[in-house]
Amino acid sequence: MDAVRIENLSKNYDSLKALDGVDLTIAEGAFFALLGPNGAGKSTLINILAGLTRATSGQAAVLGHDVRKEWRQARYKLGVVPQELAYDPFFTVREMLTLQSGYFGLGDRNRAWIDELLGTLGLEEKADTTMNHLSGGMKRRVLIAQALVHCPPVVILDEPTAGVDVALREQLWEFILDLNRKGHTIILTTHYLEEAENMCEKIAILDRGKLVANASKDKLLSRYTWRQLRLQLLPESGLSLPAGLVDKQEAAPVGELLLRLHREDDHIGEVLAALEQAGIRFSDLRIHEPGLTEVYTELTGGRVHND
Amino acid sequence: MTNYYGFYTLLLREIWRFLKVSIQTILTPVITVLLYLLIFSSVISSSRQMLPGVNYLTFLIPGLIVMAMLQNAFANSSSSLFQSRLNGNVIFVLLAPISDFEIFAAFVGAAVGRGIMVGAGVWLASCYFAMVPIKHPVYAGIFALLCTSSLGALGLVSAIIADKWDHISAFQNFVIVPFSFLSGVFFSIQDLPPFWQQASRFNPFFYFVDGFRYCCLGVSEIEVGTSLKVGLLFFLLSSVWALGLLRKGYNLRT
Numbered sequence: 001m002d003a004v005r006i007e008n009l010s011k012n013y014d015s016l017k018a019l020d021g022v023d024l025t026i027a028e029g030a031f032f033a034l035l036g037p038n039g040a041g042k043s044t045l046i047n048i049l050a051g052l053t054r055a056t057s058g059q060a061a062v063l064g065h066d067v068r069k070e071w072r073q074a075r076y077k078l079g080v081v082p083q084e085l086a087y088d089p090f091f092t093v094r095e096m097l098t099l100q101s102g103y104f105g106l107g108d109r110n111r112a113w114i115d116e117l118l119g120t121l122g123l124e125e126k127a128d129t130t131m132n133h134l135s136g137g138m139k140r141r142v143l144i145a146q147a148l149v150h151c152p153p154v155v156i157l158d159e160p161t162a163g164v165d166v167a168l169r170e171q172l173w174e175f176i177l178d179l180n181r182k183g184h185t186i187i188l189t190t191h192y193l194e195e196a197e198n199m200c201e202k203i204a205i206l207d208r209g210k211l212v213a214n215a216s217k218d219k220l221l222s223r224y225t226w227r228q229l230r231l232q233l234l235p236e237s238g239l240s241l242p243a244g245l246v247d248k249q250e251a252a253p254v255g256e257l258l259l260r261l262h263r264e265d266d267h268i269g270e271v272l273a274a275l276e277q278a279g280i281r282f283s284d285l286r287i288h289e290p291g292l293t294e295v296y297t298e299l300t301g302g303r304v305h306n307d
Numbered sequence: 308m309t310n311y312y313g314f315y316t317l318l319l320r321e322i323w324r325f326l327k328v329s330i331q332t333i334l335t336p337v338i339t340v341l342l343y344l345l346i347f348s349s350v351i352s353s354s355r356q357m358l359p360g361v362n363y364l365t366f367l368i369p370g371l372i373v374m375a376m377l378q379n380a381f382a383n384s385s386s387s388l389f390q391s392r393l394n395g396n397v398i399f400v401l402l403a404p405i406s407d408f409e410i411f412a413a414f415v416g417a418a419v420g421r422g423i424m425v426g427a428g429v430w431l432a433s434c435y436f437a438m439v440p441i442k443h444p445v446y447a448g449i450f451a452l453l454c455t456s457s458l459g460a461l462g463l464v465s466a467i468i469a470d471k472w473d474h475i476s477a478f479q480n481f482v483i484v485p486f487s488f489l490s491g492v493f494f495s496i497q498d499l500p501p502f503w504q505q506a507s508r509f510n511p512f513f514y515f516v517d518g519f520r521y522c523c524l525g526v527s528e529i530e531v532g533t534s535l536k537v538g539l540l541f542f543l544l545s546s547v548w549a550l551g552l553l554r555k556g557y558n559l560r561t
Contacts, residue, residue, distance in 0.1 A: 013561075050402055053561045072308060072404040080402055086395030090324050102316025103403035146399065 001064055003028045003154045003185035004049065009058035010209075011044050018044040020209035021058070026202070028063070028153075031180045032187045033196035035292075036206035037300050042189045043083065045206070046156050050080045062154055076104065079152035083159045085139045087131035093142050094118070094127040097149055104150035117145040120175065137168045144172070148179075155179060157188040161195065173199060197292040207300045217292075224290040224298060225264070229271065231257040231282040238279030245274060257282070314409040317400060321417030325383055332383070332421060337428035340375045344368070344436055347493060357495050358526045364437045369523040370492035371433070372426045373454060373516045380422035380455035381483050384414045384462030385475050392466065392558070401560065407553035411463065411546070418459025423451055439523055446531070447522035453538040454515040458483070460545035467552045467559065490516045496528060511541040 004026040011019040019041045026032050036042050047053035048060050051071055060067045065074040088096055097117070101110045118124050121141040126134060131142060140160070147155065157176065161169045177199070180186045190196055196203060197217065204214040213220055233255050241249060245259060248266070252258035257280065261271065268287070275282075325332040348364050357366035391397035400410060433439060441447050465478040489503075490512035496504050507513050518534030521527035527534070553559070 047561070051560070052398060052401055054556065072310065072406075075402065075404040078402075082395075082398060084395050086398060088391070088396040088399070089394065090327055091320075099316055099320050100399055100403070102319070103310075103313045103400065103405055105310050105312040105404070107312060 001028055002026060002061075003030065003063060004187065005059075005061045005064075006045070006049075007059045009045070009048065009060055010056050011041075011048065011053065012056045017209045019048075019055070022206070022209070022211050024204060024211060024214060026185065026187060028185055029180070029183060030185055030187075030202050031177075031200050032185070033200035033203045034187060034189045034206065035193065035196055035203060035296060036189075039208075040206040040300075041209045042206055043158060044209075046080065046158055046187075046189070049074075049156065050078060051075060076150065077153055079147035079150065079155045081143050081147040081155070081157040081160055083162065085136060085143065087139060087142065089130065089132055092128050092130050093123055093134075093145075096131070096142070097145055100146050101149045106150060110149070113151060114145075114149065117148055121145050122171075137164055140164055140168075140172075144175070153183070154185045154187070157186070159189055159191065161190060161192060193292045193296055203292070205296060205299050212299045213295070220295055221290065221292065224295045225262055226260050226294075227263055227290060228288040229259045229261055229268065230286045230288065231259075231275075231280070232284035233257055234281040234283050237281040240278060241280070242274045242278040245271065310404050310406070310409060313403060313405045314413055317405060317410065317413035318416045321383075321387060321413055322420050324387055325417065325421050332379070333424055333428060336375055336379050336425045337432060340371050340425075340429045341432050343371060343493075344433060348436060358524070358528070361524055361526060365439055365524065366495070366520070367493065368430070368433045368437060368439045369520040370490075370516045372429050373450075373512075373519045374487045374490070374492050375429045376422035376426040376451060376455050377458045377487050377512060377515065378479075378483060379425040380418040380458035381462040381465075381479065383421040384418040384459045385466045385469075385478070386462075387417070388414060388463060388466035389469055389472070389475055393472075397559065407550060411460070411550055411553055414463050415456050415459035415546075415549075418462055419452060419455040422455030422458065426451060426455075441523050442525045443522040446535075447519060449535070450515060450519040450522055450538065453535075453542050454512075454519070457511075457538070457542040457545045460542070460549040463549040464545065464552060467549075467557055470558075486510055486512045489513075491528070492516055511537060514538050514541075 002025045004024070006022055006024040009019055009022045010017065022045065034042050034045070044053055048055050049062060049067060051067055051074070054068070062074040063077045065077060067074045091099065094114070097114045101114060118127050121144060123138070123141055123145060126138055131139060134142065144160070160172060160176070164172065176186055201217055203217055203220055205212050230252070248259045248261060250258040250260050259271070261268070344367065347367055351363050353362050353364050355363045357363055388397070430439070465475055469475050469478070489507065490510050491507060496507045496513065499507065514534040514537040517527045517529055518531050518538060521531040521534070
């Protein structure tokens with residue numbers, strides 16, 4: 001059974017196509033990243049799964065339950081950590097969690113789980129505080145607890161680490177990884193590409209409402225076929241490149257040489273030998289293998305997202 | 308499949324919310340209404356006959372009870388839902404497996420709760436001024452339910468349609484308050500000029516006031532069955548409106 005199955009999903013806002021015929025399946029137990037620039041349609045997609053937005057056409061299902069036809073079952077299966085730090089100003093953290101658990105039909109017997117969540121997320125001391133007295137990081141933890149209160153098998157985190165300091169970010173990742181190890185399917189969006197690269201085994205990239213990539217991380221990374229060779233030149237080094245390498249040179253600071261090499265066609269050993277022969281002397285070399293950033297930039301047309 | 312416990316929890320949340328701020332939601336409205344009672348009863352001679360065998364004070368009190376119920380039922384659902392929308396925490400309900408009808412019933416249920424609490428508070432406090440009987444308690448209960456649930460539904464409508472607090476207070480001050488002031492709470496519509504007498508018959512609040520007054524005193528300006536029918540119709544219309552907006556997801560689900 002797929003945790004999420006999306007077929008030909010589209011959403012139009014007047015003339016704007018927020019989602020344009022997206023097909024996507026996410027396997028049960030996956031750790032999945034959904035990336036894309038602002039306005040790419042990530043939130044629209046998440047909101048359709050959560051029932052906050054209604055698709056113009058196409059289907060979406062959570063663990064086999066169509067989000068429109070079997071909306072109740074779909075919502076029982078899904079936990080969503082929203083991007084905005086929304087909270088109910090009238091209630092304390094524990095009261096909010098108890099209410100949220102009640103909305104899912106869970107009464108007193110869920111109290112132990114709520115206590116456990118408060119414990120694991122380090123919220124015990126704040127359990128009887130109202131949300132407006134909590135810091136941003138604490139609010140984020142409460143949102144996570146709230147999304148997990150009914151122990152959903154599929155968890156969506158929309159920008160879980162936005163505006164969170166480094167220490168808390170590490171804690172949150174540890175917690176999320178642990179959830180995944182316990183069998184929860186994790187779907188997250190993030191603007192921190194290195195996080196997605198480090199954490200997620202499957203990555204999809206949305207751009208202007210279309211899915212431009214959906215593959216395992218390794219496959220995605222291997223799509224980018226270039227790497228960079230950077231040489232720290234010695235003062236006595238010659239400066240004229242051998243003919244075969246001239247078109248591979250990229251702009252670099254004085255005293256450095258930067259070459260853009262093809263992963264398979266350009267052998268590092270041969271390149272170095274050719275440089276040696278041309279009288280180029282260097283003190284140090286570094287090879288930069290492409291990361292998700294390069295792949296992402298290429299796939300999304302190099303547009304910078306500004307958050 | 309109905310999520311009874313989910314509905315019950317949301318109803319509990321809504322009641323819990325207004326009880327947490329009960330000075331503002333219960334005590335203040337009761338005191339405001341008592342001030343009306345104090346002022347009008349000292350300005351207008353109590354010996355004046357409003358209806359056969361009914362002096363002004365006895366005439367006034369049931370009307371004030373209904374007015375308090377109407378205004379507070381409306382205030383409860385409108386401010387609670389609108390604040391949740393503004394804060395963004397409404398999504399916690401929208402993400403939960405709770406149906407539109409369950410949301411509707413929970414908000415309206417809490418509006419009924421607050422309206423009746425304030426109404427009962429006014430009635431209790433008014434005993435100091437005059438003992439108003441409740442001759443037909445079952446019908447009185449039905450009228451109380453009808454008027455509070457109708458206004459609870461209208462409160463939902465305004466909370467869904469509004470884009471800012473200004474709109475809520477405009478609805479309250481330009482619709483709810485004038486309609487309740489002109490519903491024959493403070494005067495008998497028979498004392499009005501013919502035009503306003505006719506106009507009052509198009510005011511649904513008039514039927515709530517007059518019907519409830521009948522339940523207390525056993526006398527009224529129009530036949531109580533008519534008031535009951537109009538009240539029911541008004542409840543149905545406001546409910547259909549609120550449910551329609553919820554079903555459409557207007558301003559709630561995009």
